[in-house]
Amino acid sequence: MSGMAVSRPDHPSLLPALLAAPDPTDRVPRSARDWAVDIACFVLAMLFGCLMLVATSQGTHPPHHPPWLPDVMIGALGCLALWGRRRRPVELAVALGVLGTVSVTTSGAACIALFTVSVHRHFRTVVLVAGVHLLTGAIYALLFPDPRESFWFAIIWNVMVVAAIVASGMFVRARRQLILSLRERALRAEAEQQLRVAQARHQERARIAREMHDVLAHRISLLSVHAGALEFRPDAPPDEIAKAAGVIRASAHQALQDLREVIGVLRDDASGDTPERPQPNLGDLPTLIDESRRAGMTVTYENRLRDADAIPTALGRSAYRTVQEALTNARKHAPNATVTVVVDGSAGADLTVEVRNPLVNAASGIPGSGTGLIGLAERALLSGGRLEHGPTSDGEFRVRASLPWRGETTPAGASNGATPP
Known part of the structure:
Protein backbone atom coordinates (compact mmCIF):
# COMPACT_ATOMS: atom_id res chain seq x y z
CA MET A 1 0.00 0.00 0.00
CA SER A 2 1.32 3.44 -0.86
CA GLY A 3 -0.80 6.48 -0.12
CA MET A 4 -3.68 8.85 -0.90
CA ALA A 5 -4.58 11.90 -2.97
CA VAL A 6 -6.37 15.05 -1.77
CA SER A 7 -9.97 15.64 -2.89
CA ARG A 8 -10.43 18.11 -5.70
CA PRO A 9 -11.67 21.62 -4.83
CA ASP A 10 -14.54 21.30 -7.30
CA HIS A 11 -16.28 18.85 -4.93
CA PRO A 12 -17.06 20.98 -1.85
CA SER A 13 -19.73 18.57 -0.66
CA LEU A 14 -17.07 15.97 0.12
CA LEU A 15 -14.93 18.27 2.22
CA PRO A 16 -17.11 18.33 5.40
CA ALA A 17 -17.12 14.54 5.59
CA LEU A 18 -13.47 14.21 4.68
CA LEU A 19 -12.21 16.90 7.04
CA ALA A 20 -14.50 16.06 9.95
CA ALA A 21 -13.95 17.91 13.19
CA PRO A 22 -11.92 15.97 15.72
CA ASP A 23 -13.77 14.09 18.38
CA PRO A 24 -13.88 15.64 21.88
CA THR A 25 -11.80 12.71 23.12
CA ASP A 26 -8.99 13.86 20.82
CA ARG A 27 -8.40 16.82 23.15
CA VAL A 28 -7.94 14.65 26.24
CA PRO A 29 -4.31 14.62 27.48
CA ARG A 30 -2.44 11.42 26.71
CA SER A 31 -2.49 8.77 29.39
CA ALA A 32 0.24 6.24 30.05
CA ARG A 33 -1.58 3.78 27.82
CA ASP A 34 -1.81 6.36 25.02
CA TRP A 35 1.93 7.02 25.22
CA ALA A 36 2.63 3.28 25.03
CA VAL A 37 0.35 2.90 21.99
CA ASP A 38 1.87 5.91 20.23
CA ILE A 39 5.41 4.63 20.79
CA ALA A 40 4.42 1.20 19.49
CA CYS A 41 2.83 2.75 16.39
CA PHE A 42 5.94 4.83 15.72
CA VAL A 43 8.25 1.81 16.05
CA LEU A 44 6.02 -0.39 13.87
CA ALA A 45 5.79 2.29 11.18
CA MET A 46 9.57 2.65 11.11
CA LEU A 47 10.13 -1.11 10.94
CA PHE A 48 7.50 -1.60 8.24
CA GLY A 49 8.94 1.29 6.18
CA CYS A 50 12.45 -0.15 6.38
CA LEU A 51 11.10 -3.59 5.45
CA MET A 52 9.37 -2.19 2.38
CA LEU A 53 12.53 -0.30 1.39
CA VAL A 54 14.59 -3.49 1.58
CA ALA A 55 11.96 -5.62 -0.15
CA THR A 56 11.66 -3.30 -3.15
CA SER A 57 15.46 -3.14 -3.57
CA GLN A 58 16.17 -6.87 -3.76
CA GLY A 59 15.91 -9.33 -6.59
CA THR A 60 17.59 -9.84 -9.95
CA HIS A 61 15.30 -7.31 -11.54
CA PRO A 62 14.47 -4.74 -8.85
CA PRO A 63 11.63 -2.35 -9.68
CA HIS A 64 12.05 1.30 -10.30
CA HIS A 65 12.39 2.99 -6.93
CA PRO A 66 12.23 6.61 -5.69
CA PRO A 67 15.58 8.08 -4.68
CA TRP A 68 16.68 6.56 -1.41
CA LEU A 69 17.68 9.67 0.51
CA PRO A 70 14.45 11.64 -0.14
CA ASP A 71 12.44 8.45 0.42
CA VAL A 72 14.01 7.83 3.85
CA MET A 73 13.63 11.45 4.88
CA ILE A 74 9.96 11.52 3.83
CA GLY A 75 9.36 8.22 5.63
CA ALA A 76 10.94 9.53 8.83
CA LEU A 77 8.78 12.65 8.69
CA GLY A 78 5.69 10.49 8.12
CA CYS A 79 6.50 8.33 11.14
CA LEU A 80 7.05 11.41 13.32
CA ALA A 81 3.74 12.82 12.11
CA LEU A 82 1.95 9.84 13.68
CA TRP A 83 2.24 11.61 17.05
CA GLY A 84 -0.51 13.96 15.84
CA ARG A 85 -2.83 11.26 14.54
CA ARG A 86 -5.23 11.63 17.48
CA ARG A 87 -5.91 15.30 16.75
CA ARG A 88 -6.00 15.27 12.94
CA PRO A 89 -6.41 11.69 11.75
CA VAL A 90 -8.10 12.52 8.43
CA GLU A 91 -5.64 15.23 7.40
CA LEU A 92 -2.70 13.03 8.39
CA ALA A 93 -4.03 10.04 6.44
CA VAL A 94 -4.52 12.22 3.34
CA ALA A 95 -1.04 13.73 3.64
CA LEU A 96 0.65 10.34 4.07
CA GLY A 97 -1.29 9.04 1.09
CA VAL A 98 0.02 11.86 -1.06
CA LEU A 99 3.58 11.30 0.15
CA GLY A 100 3.16 7.60 -0.56
CA THR A 101 3.17 8.30 -4.29
CA VAL A 102 6.89 9.18 -4.08
CA SER A 103 8.00 7.31 -0.94
CA VAL A 104 7.72 3.63 -0.10
CA THR A 105 8.94 4.09 3.48
CA THR A 106 5.71 5.92 4.41
CA SER A 107 3.68 2.74 3.85
CA GLY A 108 3.66 1.75 7.52
CA ALA A 109 2.67 5.21 8.71
CA ALA A 110 -0.05 5.39 6.03
CA CYS A 111 -1.50 2.04 7.17
CA ILE A 112 -1.65 3.20 10.80
CA ALA A 113 -3.21 6.53 9.77
CA LEU A 114 -5.91 4.76 7.73
CA PHE A 115 -6.57 2.40 10.65
CA THR A 116 -6.98 5.40 12.97
CA VAL A 117 -9.50 6.99 10.61
CA SER A 118 -11.42 3.70 10.42
CA VAL A 119 -11.64 3.57 14.22
CA HIS A 120 -12.52 7.18 14.99
CA ARG A 121 -14.49 8.48 12.00
CA HIS A 122 -17.83 7.75 10.34
CA PHE A 123 -18.21 5.26 7.54
CA ARG A 124 -18.50 7.87 4.78
CA THR A 125 -15.23 9.51 5.78
CA VAL A 126 -13.53 6.11 5.99
CA VAL A 127 -14.70 5.21 2.47
CA LEU A 128 -13.43 8.51 1.06
CA VAL A 129 -10.01 8.17 2.70
CA ALA A 130 -9.75 4.52 1.62
CA GLY A 131 -10.63 5.54 -1.94
CA VAL A 132 -7.85 8.10 -1.89
CA HIS A 133 -5.43 5.40 -0.73
CA LEU A 134 -6.47 3.14 -3.59
CA LEU A 135 -6.02 5.98 -6.07
CA THR A 136 -2.54 6.88 -4.86
CA GLY A 137 -1.60 3.22 -4.82
CA ALA A 138 -2.52 3.01 -8.49
CA ILE A 139 -0.45 6.16 -9.18
CA TYR A 140 2.56 4.63 -7.42
CA ALA A 141 2.20 1.44 -9.49
CA LEU A 142 2.23 3.54 -12.65
CA LEU A 143 5.22 5.68 -11.62
CA PHE A 144 7.33 2.81 -10.27
CA PRO A 145 6.18 -0.40 -11.98
CA ASP A 146 7.53 -3.76 -10.81
CA PRO A 147 8.75 -5.87 -13.75
CA ARG A 148 8.09 -9.03 -11.73
CA GLU A 149 4.37 -8.28 -11.33
CA SER A 150 1.59 -7.00 -13.54
CA PHE A 151 -0.13 -3.68 -12.93
CA TRP A 152 -3.47 -5.33 -12.13
CA PHE A 153 -1.83 -7.60 -9.58
CA ALA A 154 -0.52 -4.50 -7.79
CA ILE A 155 -4.00 -2.95 -7.88
CA ILE A 156 -5.65 -6.09 -6.47
CA TRP A 157 -3.01 -6.37 -3.76
CA ASN A 158 -3.52 -2.74 -2.80
CA VAL A 159 -7.29 -3.24 -2.63
CA MET A 160 -6.89 -6.28 -0.37
CA VAL A 161 -4.55 -4.44 2.01
CA VAL A 162 -6.79 -1.37 2.21
CA ALA A 163 -9.89 -3.52 2.74
CA ALA A 164 -8.19 -5.47 5.53
CA ILE A 165 -7.11 -2.29 7.33
CA VAL A 166 -10.55 -0.69 7.01
CA ALA A 167 -12.32 -3.87 8.18
CA SER A 168 -10.07 -4.26 11.22
CA GLY A 169 -10.50 -0.59 12.15
CA MET A 170 -14.27 -0.73 11.84
CA PHE A 171 -14.30 -3.92 13.91
CA VAL A 172 -12.43 -2.14 16.69
CA ARG A 173 -14.85 0.80 16.41
CA ALA A 174 -17.90 -1.49 16.62
CA ARG A 175 -16.41 -3.29 19.62
CA ARG A 176 -15.77 -0.01 21.43
CA GLN A 177 -19.29 1.16 20.70
CA LEU A 178 -20.66 -2.12 22.03
CA ILE A 179 -18.65 -1.76 25.23
CA LEU A 180 -19.86 1.81 25.67
CA SER A 181 -23.44 0.70 25.04
CA LEU A 182 -23.15 -2.08 27.60
CA ARG A 183 -21.62 0.33 30.08
CA GLU A 184 -24.46 2.80 29.55
CA ARG A 185 -26.99 0.02 29.98
CA ALA A 186 -25.31 -1.06 33.20
CA LEU A 187 -25.34 2.52 34.51
CA ARG A 188 -28.97 2.93 33.46
CA ALA A 189 -29.91 -0.36 35.11
CA GLU A 190 -28.13 0.72 38.30
CA ALA A 191 -29.96 4.06 38.26
CA GLU A 192 -33.29 2.30 37.69
CA GLN A 193 -32.51 -0.11 40.51
CA GLN A 194 -31.77 2.80 42.84
CA LEU A 195 -35.04 4.42 41.76
CA ARG A 196 -36.93 1.21 42.48
Whole structure:
Protein backbone atom coordinates (compact mmCIF):
# COMPACT_ATOMS: atom_id res chain seq x y z
CA MET A 1 0.00 0.00 0.00
CA SER A 2 1.32 3.44 -0.86
CA GLY A 3 -0.80 6.48 -0.12
CA MET A 4 -3.68 8.85 -0.90
CA ALA A 5 -4.58 11.90 -2.97
CA VAL A 6 -6.37 15.05 -1.77
CA SER A 7 -9.97 15.64 -2.89
CA ARG A 8 -10.43 18.11 -5.70
CA PRO A 9 -11.67 21.62 -4.83
CA ASP A 10 -14.54 21.30 -7.30
CA HIS A 11 -16.28 18.85 -4.93
CA PRO A 12 -17.06 20.98 -1.85
CA SER A 13 -19.73 18.57 -0.66
CA LEU A 14 -17.07 15.97 0.12
CA LEU A 15 -14.93 18.27 2.22
CA PRO A 16 -17.11 18.33 5.40
CA ALA A 17 -17.12 14.54 5.59
CA LEU A 18 -13.47 14.21 4.68
CA LEU A 19 -12.21 16.90 7.04
CA ALA A 20 -14.50 16.06 9.95
CA ALA A 21 -13.95 17.91 13.19
CA PRO A 22 -11.92 15.97 15.72
CA ASP A 23 -13.77 14.09 18.38
CA PRO A 24 -13.88 15.64 21.88
CA THR A 25 -11.80 12.71 23.12
CA ASP A 26 -8.99 13.86 20.82
CA ARG A 27 -8.40 16.82 23.15
CA VAL A 28 -7.94 14.65 26.24
CA PRO A 29 -4.31 14.62 27.48
CA ARG A 30 -2.44 11.42 26.71
CA SER A 31 -2.49 8.77 29.39
CA ALA A 32 0.24 6.24 30.05
CA ARG A 33 -1.58 3.78 27.82
CA ASP A 34 -1.81 6.36 25.02
CA TRP A 35 1.93 7.02 25.22
CA ALA A 36 2.63 3.28 25.03
CA VAL A 37 0.35 2.90 21.99
CA ASP A 38 1.87 5.91 20.23
CA ILE A 39 5.41 4.63 20.79
CA ALA A 40 4.42 1.20 19.49
CA CYS A 41 2.83 2.75 16.39
CA PHE A 42 5.94 4.83 15.72
CA VAL A 43 8.25 1.81 16.05
CA LEU A 44 6.02 -0.39 13.87
CA ALA A 45 5.79 2.29 11.18
CA MET A 46 9.57 2.65 11.11
CA LEU A 47 10.13 -1.11 10.94
CA PHE A 48 7.50 -1.60 8.24
CA GLY A 49 8.94 1.29 6.18
CA CYS A 50 12.45 -0.15 6.38
CA LEU A 51 11.10 -3.59 5.45
CA MET A 52 9.37 -2.19 2.38
CA LEU A 53 12.53 -0.30 1.39
CA VAL A 54 14.59 -3.49 1.58
CA ALA A 55 11.96 -5.62 -0.15
CA THR A 56 11.66 -3.30 -3.15
CA SER A 57 15.46 -3.14 -3.57
CA GLN A 58 16.17 -6.87 -3.76
CA GLY A 59 15.91 -9.33 -6.59
CA THR A 60 17.59 -9.84 -9.95
CA HIS A 61 15.30 -7.31 -11.54
CA PRO A 62 14.47 -4.74 -8.85
CA PRO A 63 11.63 -2.35 -9.68
CA HIS A 64 12.05 1.30 -10.30
CA HIS A 65 12.39 2.99 -6.93
CA PRO A 66 12.23 6.61 -5.69
CA PRO A 67 15.58 8.08 -4.68
CA TRP A 68 16.68 6.56 -1.41
CA LEU A 69 17.68 9.67 0.51
CA PRO A 70 14.45 11.64 -0.14
CA ASP A 71 12.44 8.45 0.42
CA VAL A 72 14.01 7.83 3.85
CA MET A 73 13.63 11.45 4.88
CA ILE A 74 9.96 11.52 3.83
CA GLY A 75 9.36 8.22 5.63
CA ALA A 76 10.94 9.53 8.83
CA LEU A 77 8.78 12.65 8.69
CA GLY A 78 5.69 10.49 8.12
CA CYS A 79 6.50 8.33 11.14
CA LEU A 80 7.05 11.41 13.32
CA ALA A 81 3.74 12.82 12.11
CA LEU A 82 1.95 9.84 13.68
CA TRP A 83 2.24 11.61 17.05
CA GLY A 84 -0.51 13.96 15.84
CA ARG A 85 -2.83 11.26 14.54
CA ARG A 86 -5.23 11.63 17.48
CA ARG A 87 -5.91 15.30 16.75
CA ARG A 88 -6.00 15.27 12.94
CA PRO A 89 -6.41 11.69 11.75
CA VAL A 90 -8.10 12.52 8.43
CA GLU A 91 -5.64 15.23 7.40
CA LEU A 92 -2.70 13.03 8.39
CA ALA A 93 -4.03 10.04 6.44
CA VAL A 94 -4.52 12.22 3.34
CA ALA A 95 -1.04 13.73 3.64
CA LEU A 96 0.65 10.34 4.07
CA GLY A 97 -1.29 9.04 1.09
CA VAL A 98 0.02 11.86 -1.06
CA LEU A 99 3.58 11.30 0.15
CA GLY A 100 3.16 7.60 -0.56
CA THR A 101 3.17 8.30 -4.29
CA VAL A 102 6.89 9.18 -4.08
CA SER A 103 8.00 7.31 -0.94
CA VAL A 104 7.72 3.63 -0.10
CA THR A 105 8.94 4.09 3.48
CA THR A 106 5.71 5.92 4.41
CA SER A 107 3.68 2.74 3.85
CA GLY A 108 3.66 1.75 7.52
CA ALA A 109 2.67 5.21 8.71
CA ALA A 110 -0.05 5.39 6.03
CA CYS A 111 -1.50 2.04 7.17
CA ILE A 112 -1.65 3.20 10.80
CA ALA A 113 -3.21 6.53 9.77
CA LEU A 114 -5.91 4.76 7.73
CA PHE A 115 -6.57 2.40 10.65
CA THR A 116 -6.98 5.40 12.97
CA VAL A 117 -9.50 6.99 10.61
CA SER A 118 -11.42 3.70 10.42
CA VAL A 119 -11.64 3.57 14.22
CA HIS A 120 -12.52 7.18 14.99
CA ARG A 121 -14.49 8.48 12.00
CA HIS A 122 -17.83 7.75 10.34
CA PHE A 123 -18.21 5.26 7.54
CA ARG A 124 -18.50 7.87 4.78
CA THR A 125 -15.23 9.51 5.78
CA VAL A 126 -13.53 6.11 5.99
CA VAL A 127 -14.70 5.21 2.47
CA LEU A 128 -13.43 8.51 1.06
CA VAL A 129 -10.01 8.17 2.70
CA ALA A 130 -9.75 4.52 1.62
CA GLY A 131 -10.63 5.54 -1.94
CA VAL A 132 -7.85 8.10 -1.89
CA HIS A 133 -5.43 5.40 -0.73
CA LEU A 134 -6.47 3.14 -3.59
CA LEU A 135 -6.02 5.98 -6.07
CA THR A 136 -2.54 6.88 -4.86
CA GLY A 137 -1.60 3.22 -4.82
CA ALA A 138 -2.52 3.01 -8.49
CA ILE A 139 -0.45 6.16 -9.18
CA TYR A 140 2.56 4.63 -7.42
CA ALA A 141 2.20 1.44 -9.49
CA LEU A 142 2.23 3.54 -12.65
CA LEU A 143 5.22 5.68 -11.62
CA PHE A 144 7.33 2.81 -10.27
CA PRO A 145 6.18 -0.40 -11.98
CA ASP A 146 7.53 -3.76 -10.81
CA PRO A 147 8.75 -5.87 -13.75
CA ARG A 148 8.09 -9.03 -11.73
CA GLU A 149 4.37 -8.28 -11.33
CA SER A 150 1.59 -7.00 -13.54
CA PHE A 151 -0.13 -3.68 -12.93
CA TRP A 152 -3.47 -5.33 -12.13
CA PHE A 153 -1.83 -7.60 -9.58
CA ALA A 154 -0.52 -4.50 -7.79
CA ILE A 155 -4.00 -2.95 -7.88
CA ILE A 156 -5.65 -6.09 -6.47
CA TRP A 157 -3.01 -6.37 -3.76
CA ASN A 158 -3.52 -2.74 -2.80
CA VAL A 159 -7.29 -3.24 -2.63
CA MET A 160 -6.89 -6.28 -0.37
CA VAL A 161 -4.55 -4.44 2.01
CA VAL A 162 -6.79 -1.37 2.21
CA ALA A 163 -9.89 -3.52 2.74
CA ALA A 164 -8.19 -5.47 5.53
CA ILE A 165 -7.11 -2.29 7.33
CA VAL A 166 -10.55 -0.69 7.01
CA ALA A 167 -12.32 -3.87 8.18
CA SER A 168 -10.07 -4.26 11.22
CA GLY A 169 -10.50 -0.59 12.15
CA MET A 170 -14.27 -0.73 11.84
CA PHE A 171 -14.30 -3.92 13.91
CA VAL A 172 -12.43 -2.14 16.69
CA ARG A 173 -14.85 0.80 16.41
CA ALA A 174 -17.90 -1.49 16.62
CA ARG A 175 -16.41 -3.29 19.62
CA ARG A 176 -15.77 -0.01 21.43
CA GLN A 177 -19.29 1.16 20.70
CA LEU A 178 -20.66 -2.12 22.03
CA ILE A 179 -18.65 -1.76 25.23
CA LEU A 180 -19.86 1.81 25.67
CA SER A 181 -23.44 0.70 25.04
CA LEU A 182 -23.15 -2.08 27.60
CA ARG A 183 -21.62 0.33 30.08
CA GLU A 184 -24.46 2.80 29.55
CA ARG A 185 -26.99 0.02 29.98
CA ALA A 186 -25.31 -1.06 33.20
CA LEU A 187 -25.34 2.52 34.51
CA ARG A 188 -28.97 2.93 33.46
CA ALA A 189 -29.91 -0.36 35.11
CA GLU A 190 -28.13 0.72 38.30
CA ALA A 191 -29.96 4.06 38.26
CA GLU A 192 -33.29 2.30 37.69
CA GLN A 193 -32.51 -0.11 40.51
CA GLN A 194 -31.77 2.80 42.84
CA LEU A 195 -35.04 4.42 41.76
CA ARG A 196 -36.93 1.21 42.48
CA VAL A 197 -35.27 0.99 45.90
CA ALA A 198 -36.22 4.60 46.63
CA GLN A 199 -39.81 3.93 45.56
CA ALA A 200 -39.93 0.80 47.70
CA ARG A 201 -38.65 2.78 50.68
CA HIS A 202 -41.26 5.47 50.07
CA GLN A 203 -44.03 2.89 49.88
CA GLU A 204 -42.79 1.22 53.04
CA ARG A 205 -42.70 4.53 54.86
CA ALA A 206 -46.22 5.29 53.69
CA ARG A 207 -47.35 1.87 54.90
CA ILE A 208 -45.77 2.40 58.30
CA ALA A 209 -47.29 5.89 58.52
CA ARG A 210 -50.75 4.46 57.85
CA GLU A 211 -50.16 1.76 60.44
CA MET A 212 -49.03 4.25 63.08
CA HIS A 213 -52.00 6.49 62.39
CA ASP A 214 -54.52 3.64 62.48
CA VAL A 215 -53.15 2.15 65.67
CA LEU A 216 -52.11 5.15 67.73
CA ALA A 217 -54.94 7.52 66.84
CA HIS A 218 -57.45 5.11 68.32
CA ARG A 219 -55.49 4.49 71.51
CA ILE A 220 -54.60 8.11 72.15
CA SER A 221 -58.16 9.27 71.54
CA LEU A 222 -59.27 6.86 74.28
CA LEU A 223 -56.67 8.37 76.58
CA SER A 224 -57.90 11.87 75.79
CA VAL A 225 -61.53 11.00 76.48
CA HIS A 226 -60.83 9.48 79.89
CA ALA A 227 -58.41 12.22 80.86
CA GLY A 228 -61.02 14.81 79.86
CA ALA A 229 -63.60 13.09 82.04
CA LEU A 230 -61.28 13.29 85.04
CA GLU A 231 -60.55 16.94 84.31
CA PHE A 232 -64.19 18.00 84.15
CA ARG A 233 -65.34 15.81 87.07
CA PRO A 234 -62.79 16.21 89.85
CA ASP A 235 -65.54 15.50 92.42
CA ALA A 236 -66.39 12.10 90.97
CA PRO A 237 -66.58 9.16 93.39
CA PRO A 238 -63.24 7.54 94.15
CA ASP A 239 -64.23 4.26 92.53
CA GLU A 240 -65.07 6.02 89.22
CA ILE A 241 -61.81 7.95 89.36
CA ALA A 242 -59.92 4.72 90.02
CA LYS A 243 -61.76 2.99 87.19
CA ALA A 244 -60.97 5.83 84.77
CA ALA A 245 -57.34 5.87 85.88
CA GLY A 246 -57.15 2.13 85.30
CA VAL A 247 -58.55 2.52 81.80
CA ILE A 248 -56.01 5.32 81.12
CA ARG A 249 -53.18 3.18 82.38
CA ALA A 250 -54.27 0.19 80.30
CA SER A 251 -54.77 2.33 77.19
CA ALA A 252 -51.39 4.00 77.66
CA HIS A 253 -49.74 0.62 78.10
CA GLN A 254 -51.44 -0.71 74.96
CA ALA A 255 -50.54 2.43 72.99
CA LEU A 256 -46.92 2.09 74.07
CA GLN A 257 -46.94 -1.56 73.06
CA ASP A 258 -48.45 -0.75 69.65
CA LEU A 259 -45.92 2.04 69.12
CA ARG A 260 -43.07 -0.31 70.00
CA GLU A 261 -44.31 -2.93 67.56
CA VAL A 262 -44.83 -0.42 64.73
CA ILE A 263 -41.40 1.14 65.19
CA GLY A 264 -39.97 -2.36 65.29
CA VAL A 265 -40.91 -2.64 61.63
CA LEU A 266 -38.34 0.08 60.92
CA ARG A 267 -35.67 -1.88 62.73
CA ASP A 268 -36.37 -5.21 61.05
CA ASP A 269 -33.59 -6.62 58.94
CA ALA A 270 -34.10 -6.01 55.23
CA SER A 271 -33.79 -9.74 54.50
CA GLY A 272 -37.33 -10.27 55.63
CA ASP A 273 -36.48 -13.24 57.86
CA THR A 274 -38.36 -11.69 60.79
CA PRO A 275 -42.12 -12.19 60.39
CA GLU A 276 -44.40 -9.24 60.88
CA ARG A 277 -46.51 -9.02 63.97
CA PRO A 278 -50.11 -10.33 63.74
CA GLN A 279 -52.52 -7.81 62.26
CA PRO A 280 -56.14 -7.32 63.33
CA ASN A 281 -59.06 -8.38 61.18
CA LEU A 282 -62.83 -8.49 61.31
CA GLY A 283 -62.75 -11.08 64.07
CA ASP A 284 -61.31 -8.38 66.35
CA LEU A 285 -64.14 -5.91 65.75
CA PRO A 286 -66.07 -6.87 68.91
CA THR A 287 -62.98 -6.14 71.02
CA LEU A 288 -62.53 -2.79 69.30
CA ILE A 289 -66.16 -1.85 69.89
CA ASP A 290 -65.99 -2.92 73.54
CA GLU A 291 -62.99 -0.63 74.03
CA SER A 292 -64.98 2.25 72.58
CA ARG A 293 -67.92 1.49 74.81
CA ARG A 294 -65.70 1.42 77.87
CA ALA A 295 -64.48 4.86 76.82
CA GLY A 296 -68.04 6.15 77.12
CA MET A 297 -69.23 5.86 73.53
CA THR A 298 -72.58 4.43 72.58
CA VAL A 299 -71.93 2.00 69.74
CA THR A 300 -74.44 -0.22 67.96
CA TYR A 301 -72.88 -3.09 66.03
CA GLU A 302 -74.69 -5.10 63.34
CA ASN A 303 -72.93 -8.04 61.74
CA ARG A 304 -74.75 -9.13 58.58
CA LEU A 305 -71.90 -11.09 57.07
CA ARG A 306 -72.43 -14.37 55.27
CA ASP A 307 -69.50 -16.79 55.05
CA ALA A 308 -67.63 -14.67 57.58
CA ASP A 309 -64.97 -17.35 58.05
CA ALA A 310 -63.97 -17.14 54.36
CA ILE A 311 -63.08 -13.43 54.37
CA PRO A 312 -59.54 -12.94 52.96
CA THR A 313 -56.95 -11.63 55.38
CA ALA A 314 -56.19 -8.35 53.61
CA LEU A 315 -59.88 -7.64 53.09
CA GLY A 316 -60.72 -8.21 56.75
CA ARG A 317 -57.84 -5.99 57.82
CA SER A 318 -58.99 -3.14 55.57
CA ALA A 319 -62.50 -3.41 56.99
CA TYR A 320 -61.16 -3.39 60.55
CA ARG A 321 -59.05 -0.29 59.93
CA THR A 322 -62.03 1.46 58.37
CA VAL A 323 -64.18 0.89 61.47
CA GLN A 324 -61.30 1.86 63.76
CA GLU A 325 -60.67 5.17 61.99
CA ALA A 326 -64.40 5.97 61.78
CA LEU A 327 -64.84 5.36 65.52
CA THR A 328 -61.83 7.56 66.24
CA ASN A 329 -63.30 10.37 64.14
CA ALA A 330 -66.70 9.99 65.80
CA ARG A 331 -65.06 10.18 69.21
CA LYS A 332 -63.30 13.39 68.18
CA HIS A 333 -66.11 15.23 66.42
CA ALA A 334 -69.28 13.74 67.97
CA PRO A 335 -68.30 12.53 71.44
CA ASN A 336 -71.83 12.05 72.82
CA ALA A 337 -73.51 10.75 69.67
CA THR A 338 -74.64 7.19 69.07
CA VAL A 339 -72.50 5.45 66.49
CA THR A 340 -73.87 2.66 64.32
CA VAL A 341 -71.51 0.14 62.75
CA VAL A 342 -72.87 -2.16 60.05
CA VAL A 343 -70.79 -4.81 58.29
CA ASP A 344 -72.44 -6.64 55.39
CA GLY A 345 -71.47 -8.73 52.38
CA SER A 346 -70.83 -12.19 51.04
CA ALA A 347 -68.28 -14.02 48.89
CA GLY A 348 -68.50 -12.99 45.25
CA ALA A 349 -69.98 -9.58 46.10
CA ASP A 350 -68.76 -6.46 47.92
CA LEU A 351 -67.90 -6.32 51.58
CA THR A 352 -69.48 -3.10 52.84
CA VAL A 353 -68.52 -1.34 56.05
CA GLU A 354 -70.74 1.55 57.14
CA VAL A 355 -70.28 3.74 60.20
CA ARG A 356 -72.87 6.45 60.93
CA ASN A 357 -73.34 9.01 63.65
CA PRO A 358 -75.61 12.06 64.00
CA LEU A 359 -74.14 15.44 63.13
CA VAL A 360 -73.56 17.44 66.31
CA ASN A 361 -72.01 20.81 67.04
CA ALA A 362 -69.95 19.60 69.97
CA ALA A 363 -66.39 18.43 69.63
CA SER A 364 -64.01 16.74 72.03
CA GLY A 365 -61.11 19.08 71.32
CA ILE A 366 -58.85 16.20 70.38
CA PRO A 367 -56.56 17.43 67.60
CA GLY A 368 -56.49 15.57 64.31
CA SER A 369 -54.24 15.55 61.29
CA GLY A 370 -57.06 15.34 58.76
CA THR A 371 -55.36 12.47 56.95
CA GLY A 372 -57.34 9.59 58.43
CA LEU A 373 -60.07 9.55 55.78
CA ILE A 374 -57.47 10.13 53.08
CA GLY A 375 -55.60 7.05 54.30
CA LEU A 376 -58.83 5.03 54.32
CA ALA A 377 -59.61 6.12 50.77
CA GLU A 378 -56.15 5.07 49.67
CA ARG A 379 -56.49 1.74 51.45
CA ALA A 380 -59.85 1.09 49.76
CA LEU A 381 -58.42 2.06 46.38
CA LEU A 382 -55.50 -0.33 46.80
CA SER A 383 -58.00 -3.07 47.60
CA GLY A 384 -59.90 -2.32 44.38
CA GLY A 385 -62.84 -0.71 46.17
CA ARG A 386 -63.99 2.79 47.04
CA LEU A 387 -64.71 4.93 50.08
CA GLU A 388 -67.55 7.42 50.50
CA HIS A 389 -67.79 9.83 53.41
CA GLY A 390 -69.71 12.95 54.25
CA PRO A 391 -73.03 14.25 55.59
CA THR A 392 -76.25 12.61 54.48
CA SER A 393 -79.75 13.99 53.96
CA ASP A 394 -80.81 12.35 57.25
CA GLY A 395 -78.53 14.60 59.27
CA GLU A 396 -75.86 12.00 59.81
CA PHE A 397 -72.21 11.71 58.95
CA ARG A 398 -71.54 8.46 57.14
CA VAL A 399 -68.38 6.60 56.25
CA ARG A 400 -69.04 3.77 53.82
CA ALA A 401 -66.41 1.49 52.29
CA SER A 402 -67.16 -0.98 49.51
CA LEU A 403 -64.41 -3.57 49.15
CA PRO A 404 -64.53 -6.32 46.51
CA TRP A 405 -64.86 -9.80 47.99
CA ARG A 406 -63.76 -12.10 45.20
CA GLY A 407 -64.40 -15.29 47.04
CA GLU A 408 -60.84 -16.27 47.97
CA THR A 409 -60.64 -19.26 50.20
CA THR A 410 -58.02 -17.89 52.63
CA PRO A 411 -59.97 -16.90 55.74
CA ALA A 412 -59.23 -13.76 57.65
CA GLY A 413 -58.34 -15.63 60.79
CA ALA A 414 -56.11 -18.18 59.12
CA SER A 415 -53.07 -15.95 58.68
CA ASN A 416 -52.55 -12.61 60.32
CA GLY A 417 -48.93 -11.99 59.47
CA ALA A 418 -46.66 -11.08 56.60
CA THR A 419 -49.42 -9.18 54.79
CA PRO A 420 -49.37 -5.41 54.33
CA PRO A 421 -51.79 -3.59 56.61
